[in-house]
Amino acid sequence: MAGKGKENIHTGHRQRAKSEFTANGLNGLPDHKVLELILFYSIPQGDVNPLAHRLIDHFGSLVGVFHATYDQLLKVQGVGPATAVLLQLIPAASARYLQQSASFEGQIVSSWQLRELLQPYFFGQRDELAYLVCMDGKGKLLAVKKLGEGIVDTVNITARKVLEEALACNASRVVLAHNHVSGVAVWSPEDVRTTLRLKDLLDATGIALVDHLIFAGDDMVSMQESGLFRGQGRENMP
Numbered sequence: 504m505a506g507k508g509k510e511n512i513h514t515g516h517r518q519r520a521k522s523e524f525t526a527n528g529l530n531g532l533p534d535h536k537v538l539e540l541i542l543f544y545s546i547p548q549g550d551v552n553p554l555a556h557r558l559i560d561h562f563g564s565l566v567g568v569f570h571a572t573y574d575q576l577l578k579v580q581g582v583g584p585a586t587a588v589l590l591q592l593i594p595a596a597s598a599r600y601l602q603q604s605a606s607f608e609g610q611i612v613s614s615w616q617l618r619e620l621l622q623p624y625f626f627g628q629r630d631e632l633a634y635l636v637c638m639d640g641k642g643k644l645l646a647v648k649k650l651g652e653g654i655v656d657t658v659n660i661t662a663r664k665v666l667e668e669a670l671a672c673n674a675s676r677v678v679l680a681h682n683h684v685s686g687v688a689v690w691s692p693e694d695v696r697t698t699l700r701l702k703d704l705l706d707a708t709g710i711a712l713v714d715h716l717i718f719a720g721d722d723m724v725s726m727q728e729s730g731l732f733r734g735q736g737r738e739n740m741p
Contacts, residue, residue: 516550517543534565541593545586554581569594570629594627601626610642614725617678617716620647625682625718633660633681637674638713645672650679660697662704669710677705679715688719690726698726 520540529537538555546554561579562568568576568590576587601623611617617636624634624647633650648668650660660679669677679698683689690698694717702712714727726732 535559537565538568541589542586545583545589554579557581569627572629598623598626611636611638611644614714614716614723614728617680617714618718618723620644621680621716622718622723624680628682629684631682631684633679635665635668636678636680637669637672638676638678639673640675642676645674648672660701662701665701666704666708666710669705670708674710676711676713678713680718681716682718684719686719688717688722688724690715690717690724695726695731698731702732 520536521543524532524540532540535552535555538558539551542551542555558568558579559565562571562575571590573587573591576582576590577584582590611620621634621636625632630652632652635648635650637645637648639645648671650664650668660681665677665679679701681694694715698712698715705712712732714725714732716726717724
């Protein structure tokens with residue numbers, strides 16, 4: 504009977520937590536309470552509050568939990584395969600939602616439109632990724648193509664891959680974009696060298712490289728807006 508009473512307490516807590524979320528969303532809920540709600544669906548019985556705290560303590564924040572790999576999650580006491588998969592599924596599904604909800608029917612005329620379009624592609628990513636935005640001569644979006652993926656700071660953008668993807672889309676204008684998982688949205692000397700070489704190559708084929716955007720968390724920097732596409736910076740390149 505004692506065990507049954509304990510189960511009823513947890514059942515009541517779960518229902519109260521779900522009702523609170525239904526009424527108010529996540530407003531005002533601390534990270535561990537958000538995790539508790541999630542854990543209800545991978546651990547159907549018992550008190551998940553200690554595990555929620557353990558995950559936050561181990562990874563530092565809710566973001567840290569969602570950035571953890573499957574193997575890293577399994578090393579936390581109380582995390583089984585179902586929980587590890589669920590915790591990885593949530594940011595992946597969120598990124599898919601953001602990608603599909605970003606709709607551009609007309610022209611892309613500003614870096615802020617590009618930011619809205621591309622940020623979902625880098626959402627929750629632990630590795631560096633590179634993408635190519637392909638547009639027609641009027642700036643209408645044709646496609647977003649993945650160019651490469653690598654571990655921290657090792658993604659390699661090859662001229663051949665960029666040219667192949669641009670030509671395959673029959674693009675007249677393209678934009679490069681990649682992320683810095685270090686959290687600092689500042690280009691490296693190699694970023695600049697690679698970009699300017701690609702710009703020269705694409706110019707020779709009649710395709711305009713409009714910009715190269717670098718994302719880091721919620722930040723984004725534009726090489727074009729920083730003057731690098733108007734010639735500034737070439738003379739100072741290492």
